[in-house]
Amino acid sequence: MAQEIERKFLVIGEFKSLAFDQSRIIQGYISSTRGRTVRVRIRDDKGYLTIKGTSNASGTSRYEWEKEIPIVEAKELMKLCEPGTIDKTRYLIEYVGHVFEVDEFYGENEGLVVAEVELTTEDEAFEKPTFIGREVTGDVRYYNSQLMKNPYTSW
Numbered sequence: 192m193a194q195e196i197e198r199k200f201l202v203i204g205e206f207k208s209l210a211f212d213q214s215r216i217i218q219g220y221i222s223s224t225r226g227r228t229v230r231v232r233i234r235d236d237k238g239y240l241t242i243k244g245t246s247n248a249s250g251t252s253r254y255e256w257e258k259e260i261p262i263v264e265a266k267e268l269m270k271l272c273e274p275g276t277i278d279k280t281r282y283l284i285e286y287v288g289h290v291f292e293v294d295e296f297y298g299e300n301e302g303l304v305v306a307e308v309e310l311t312t313e314d315e316a317f318e319k320p321t322f323i324g325r326e327v328t329g330d331v332r333y334y335n336s337q338l339m340k341n342p343y344t345s346w
Contacts (some may be wrong), residue, residue, distance in 0.1 A: 193254070193255055193256065194252060194253075194254045194255075195243070195252065195253055195254070195255040195309070196251055196309065196310045196312065196313055196315075197251065197308060197309045197310065197328075198251060198307065198310065198326065198328045199305055199306070199307045199326070199327050199328045199330075200305065200306045200307075200308075200319075200323045200324055200325065200326050200327060200328075201304070201305060201306075201322060201324040201325045201327055201340065202288060202293055202304040202305060202306050202322050202323065202328055203322060203323070203324035204321060204322045205322065206284060206293050206304075206306075206322040207282060208284075208313075208322070209284045209320070209322075210223070210282035210284050210293070211284070211285060212282075212283040212285060213280055213281060213282055213283070214234050214235045214280070214281050215229060215234070215235060215278075215280055215281075216232060216233070216234050216261070216278075216279050216280070216281055216294075216336065217228055217232070217233045217269075217276055217277070217278055217281075218231060218233070218276065218277045218290065219231050219233040219269050219272030219273065219275070219276045219277070219339070220233060220259075220272055220273050220336050220339060221268065221271055221272055221273070223273055223336040223339060223340065225245075225331070225335075225336075226244060226245035226246075227242075227243075227244065227245075227337045228241075228243045229242050230242075230243070230336070231243070231265055231268040231269050231272060232265070233262065233266065233269070234263050234281075236345045237259060237262060237265075237306065238259065238260045238261060238262045238263075238265025238266070238268075238270065239257055239259055239260060239280040239344075240244045240257070240258050240260050240262060240265070241255065241256065241258075241260065241267065242255070242256045242257075243255050243256075246329070249313070249329050250328050250329020250330070250331075251310075251313050251328055251329065252313055272317070273339070275299075275339040275340065275342075276298075276339065277300070277335050277338060277339055278294070278296070278297040278298045278300075278341070279294045279295060279296045279297060279321070280294070280295045280297075281294050281319075282294075282295070282321065284306075285293075286317040286318065286320045287317070288317070289308050289309075289310075289317045290308070290309070291306045291307070291308050291320065291323075292306065292309075293305070293306045293308045293309075293322075294306075294307075294327060296338070296343065298339050299342030299343070299344050299345070300342050300344065301343070301344060302343060302344065302345040303338070303343040305327065305333060306322070
C-alpha cells in the first residue's frame with residue numbers, strides 16, 4: 192500500500208491560466224467512515240476505486256490504494272454509494288518542481304476552491320504559487336468525504 196503525503200490550501204486568485212491539464216471528476220463514497228474511506232471516482236471517461244486509511248495527527252499522511260476500473264463498473268458502483276456526490280473540475284498546475292492539483296467544486300460545494308500538493312516526505316520544502324492561500328491540511332471539513340455530508344454552502 193502506498194503512503195499519500197499531501198498538503199491542502201485554500202485558493203485565492205486566478206489559477207486557470209496556469210493549468211496544463213484539467214478534468215471533470217464525479218465521485219461518491221461506498222464508505223465514508225473516518226479512517227476507512229472507499230471512494231468511487233469517474234474522471235472524464237475512466238473509473239477508479241480508492242481506499243484510504245486513517246490520517247496521521249497532522250492530517251498530512253495516510254495510506255492510499257487506488258486501482259483503475261472499467262467505466263461501466265464505476266458507474267454501477269456509484270449506485271451503491273452513500274447519498275451525495277462530489278462534482279468538481281481538477282486543474283493541474285506545475286510550479287517549481289511540484290504539481291498542484293486545484294479542485295473547483297460545483298453543486299452544494301459551489302464557491303470552494305482548494306489546492307493540494309503531493310510530497311515525498313512530510314517535511315519536504317516547496318514553493319507556493321501566488322494563488323495559494325490559507326493552509327487547511329488536517330481540517331476534516333475540507334475532506335471530500337466530509338464535503339459530501341456537510342457541503343461548503345451550508346457552513
